[in-house]
Amino acid sequence: MTISFGNPDRPNSYIGKTVPRPNAPRLVQGRGKYVDDIVLPRMAHVVFVRSPHAHAKIGAIDTAEAAAVKGVLRIFTGADIAEVCTPWVAVLAHLKGLKSPPQHALAVDRACWVGDPVVAVVATSRAAAEEAAALVEVDYAPLPAVTDMMSALDADTPVLHPDMGDNLAFRRLHEEGDVEAAFASAHKVVEARFKTARHTGVTLEPRSILVDWNPAEGQMTAWHATQAPHMMQTVFAKHLDLPEGRVRVICDDVGGSYGIKVHVYPDEVATAAIAKIMARPIKFVADRLESFTTDIHARDHEIGARIAVDETGKILAMDIDDWTAIGAYSVYPRTSAIEGNQVVNLCGGPYDFAHYRAQTSVVFQNKTPTCQYRAVGHPIAVAVTEGLVDMAAAELGMDPVEIRRRNMYADDAYPVTSPAKMRFEGLSHHASMDKLMALMDYEGLRAEQAELRKKGIHRGIGIASFIELTNPSPFMYGIGGARISAQDGCTVRMDPDGSIVALSGVTEQGQGTEAMLAQIVAEGVGVAPGRVRVITGDTQVTPYGGGTWASRGAGIGGEAALQSALALKGSILEVAGAMLQAPADALDIRDGQVVDTATGEARMPLEELGRIVYFRGDTLPKGLPRELVQTRHFITSDYPFAFTNGVQASYLEVDTGTGEVKLLKHWCVEDCGRIINPQLVDEQIRGGIVQGLGGALFEEIHYDEDGQLLNGSMADYLVPMAAEMPDMVIGHVETPTMESTLGAKGAGEAGTAGAPAAVMNAINDALRPLGAQVTAMPFTPERILRAMGQIED
Amino acid sequence: MTEAFRDRIDIALTVNGEAVEGRVPAGRHLIDFLRLDLGLTGSHASCEHGVCGACTIHVDGQAVRGCLMLAAQADGAEVWTLEGLTETGVIRDLQDAFVERNALQCGYCTPGMLASIKELLDMGGVPDRATIREHLSGNYCRCTGYEAIIDAVESVAKARAGEAAA
Structure with missing residues (x-):
């Protein structure tokens, strides 16, 4: 069965429409169910004693005073937890050479960053557990801390994990063509050094988990704020020695994820281990300082980069030397080498050029581990690429839009393989750029900028083209040995009243998964979206799937939903054909009614068909299939990833006296293939842009040279607030992927991918007449004033 | 925690229009009293x-931070949470606008956001976008x-002003 997406008047045309989210009314009425809202009988609370040192040997642990606090039930050391919980090693076979030492749920012998969990205190209330945790005495012997990225591999730098031999976790060099020759013969070579700061996600709901172990049933149940319930099921089973089928992970409402909640955290696994030991429900909810010291960090890259161009602005070569420091461990099970690897894969992404060299060096440090956070690697690769392209344009005296038009892959060039060996099925860089130019009135804005500059007002326009990796196949994790599902499944059934239930392995993190699935299923079956109830986030109930990451929900989970819905429609029509004495292919389902396809005449409501199938099956022909439940799974197979593309623009004003940047407006035109729900896509992009703007202007985790985290509060780690953010204009080009009937690619990370580069280029566009340039994010007033030479100490 | 903080205090207040009495630890924050003792997890x-x-x-x-106020300080106070504001229907238009405009995603900030917006809308008039953003x-x-949040607030303010003028 196919759907004529081109015809907006087709029956049941819900795909492509803005349909409200079924879960939104609950959330605006205070009826959400987040982990911390759940209270179970005999529930106890765990609080962790964490290392105050970046690196220290753990000596004697004295818990006597803590144990005397009223309400305290048990206190666990790393050795206690290690008896029931095996350590993990976060490597992937396809990331050759990646190494990381075994990591325990609670540190044993040695703590490796400020925040590393060392002791767990369990009490009847969180207040009692916190009080007792403050009384636990740990005898630490501080060890030298590795805290500087660029000297991590120097001979006189201590080796963080002696068993690993050195501080290099991973290195990958990719070379294509003859880079040295291209640079040697180039008309112009531009070189720059870029820096992206250490970020963290700052989910408003802190990491939260509630685990119950019922030995009488042999069943573990975890209510978990996660993006990957099935992955967590596997992890708990494996490390706590339980059969996978006896672990159930439930994910109700989650208060912000952005990649933060897709990883395995030692304190969460320790919580599950404690539940197993104590055979009662144990709740852990991180406080805000714990969020800053133990939620994964990300970015933290330094990149030396150069670009070679000819007289016409054609890009000849790019050469990238990326460094990143991942903290003390590679994070399980996705590993911490992915972001550096992505920088290698994505630099130069939009452009048709031949000679490319990129290396990433991933080093250990005594800081919070880094791992995948929204748009993994993209903001770095896009900033480096687009920064270099703008600098080359300036060197040539060429307009930044023109140099991009001369280098972007032609819209009819696909399929193509990039110099980084990424395969693009179909992108629309030129159509997207054309649309952006029209949306923003580029020429008009340039004229306004020039006019204002005469008055001493320094405005800048920044453009950033980008590609985004979505719909990952097993090439992302599975081939490396991780039990992380790239396929996803959906079960769709019709109940006796004609209502439809859809069970999906992708999860709802607030992005609108349940609305997207409801409208796909509604169209696939032929009912109104309100007749579809979507259930996600329960490993005991939904088909096995990967959850939410790498912008896969709509493209992978959506296609599984469409195929299962179409299969259910086929089953329903087979029964209807028998009941109505009509060939099944002469019938259709529209708005909950079986109708004649040709005339649209109503023949039978679905509730009547349901009544017959479920209660009067005796009246149907013997042997007639009557399975009103269908399951389909989907996995991509032609391409490792479905790349999307887009282009963003920032318009801003730099106050040359204070160094402050005022964002005036932001545009994004992007191509996520088939759009299922325009409003949800636009809001994903807006939200993503603002996270990118945070990285560009505000967000930076600070450590001192001893590895002490200096800004572990929301007052000190700045994130975007409403007053500082601009209105954003979003436009689309649609190039559906041919891998699926639905044709959807991902949309959740495009905003974050391109926004920092657009802002950087806009600031530099404003500063260029003043001879200043910034390349180290975030672009704080101080950094801008330093670039202008107004601060020199 | 010192002995002084372990002292318990009797409080009587109204929450969402209902009389509530409690005996709370002196260090109990109002947000924890609402969530843990009254089950108001909204x-x-x-x-x-x-x-x-x-x-x-x-x-x-007044819109206040539940995490900066002690439950003991709320003795005698009139407290409204999202549950109560929903039941009375006073922000129904705002809630509808949030859903229609998709002015929420994960929903975790939404209860506090709605409480702050109610304070702004109660001042009357149609605030401009910069004022809404500032508030x-x-x-x-x-x-x-x-x-999307700014859009939702603006649309409700305009609708209310239109009704007031009509």
């Missing part, structure tokens, strides 16, 4: 140091990028 704790606004509720007609800058949202 209010959320997030930063727990008064920055993010997720726990914003109404106390004696909401004590409420963090990491999902939406804020624009």
